[in-house]
Amino acid sequence: MARITASVYTSHVPAIGAALDMGKTQEPYWQPVFKGYEFSKQWLKDNTPDVIFLVFNDHATAFSLDMIPTFAIGTAAEYAVADEGWGPRPVPKVMGHPELAAHIAQSVIQQDFDLTIVGKMDVDHGLTVPLSLMCGQPPASNFEWPCPVIPFAVNVVQYPVPSGQRCFKLGQAIRRAVESFDAPLKVQIWGTGGMSHQLQGPRAGLINKDFDNAFLDQLITEPAALANKPHIDYVREAGSEGIELVMWLIARGAMSDVPGGGTANAPTVRHRFYHVPASNTAVGHLILENT
């Protein structure tokens, strides 16, 4: 059977993508950000999974106000890199895993989560920046990402967004779906977005280091309690766009120490990193391995 080996959590700030694409990673402003991912790039090389299940949010790119799915799973064979207004990022297209994605869609819907099934979707910085941070820039001689990716888009743009509790339970359903797939695949689940940031209004630029670090602590040790945090706490404490952090609870819910997951052992914290700022945003990053 397939299994989830590890979860990765990271911010997906668009300016990080721009800094990478324009060769600014060694500038004093950006150096500390990318230094925080040096370990992670090596770790991913040493622990390349068969598939990455990548939880992210679309930023009014594939989904306009024409349609706003709360949870959308990509079942396509490949995904083009979106033009978000600055032109597409110069990164490889994203190869999907249609067989596993279709299996997860069917299983998770049967577990009472109403997923939207997406057969065609351009992916924006929410998905490509985490790949760039974890994989580095693929060389021209081998211009591809290291493994297939299943994009899983969560609406955190149009309120109301799904609750932390629902996201945490969805993660558990995804774990069960993966474990019922009849092939010995190693799957990583990534939760992206956050941490504290606000991009709008006179309160733009809000950062809350205390909130962010408490969130990281609690995500590691008591995710079920963290899942009860109401939306308004994120908005008030971590900024209107800090609400993206609910997506981290999907990845955390899929780990095997969560009740029903088969072990009481807490995951191993392989890496933890936090830095302010990247553009408007606090960057947070964790790697948790199942034990």
Added chain:
Amino acid sequence: MSLDKPYLDVPGTTIFDTEQARRGYHLNQFCMSLMKADNRARFLADQGAYLDEWPMTEEQKQAVLARDLNRCIAAGGNIYFLAKLGATHGKSFQQMAGSMTGMTEDEYRTMMVGGGRSVEGNRVVGENGTAQAERQPQGGAAKAGF
């Protein structure tokens, strides 16, 4: 029965809920059209004519022409849609976000490098933080737009 909207008393913040989305539908869809390079070129060539192709309110159109993101948001816009407008004008997310505070680009960037805006005094309307209405604009920006 009224809806539960506990976020209405967060200072300097407009939550993009279903009511805002309804109000801003055409404004936001206009922004989406700027994801195509041809449309960006056509918009920049004659902004007024391009806007007139959309059933937007006059206030929405004027807010777009003034590049005033606070006005756009008050009229139903959402920052992720409005980002396409900023990108069309060659602006980054940081430039767009900063433009809503009344700070210059340098002032806003300095605030971020210094750890960002504190949450203290900025949780609830009526406290004394920098995001409160009576403390706007916050810096030396010459005009409201980006």
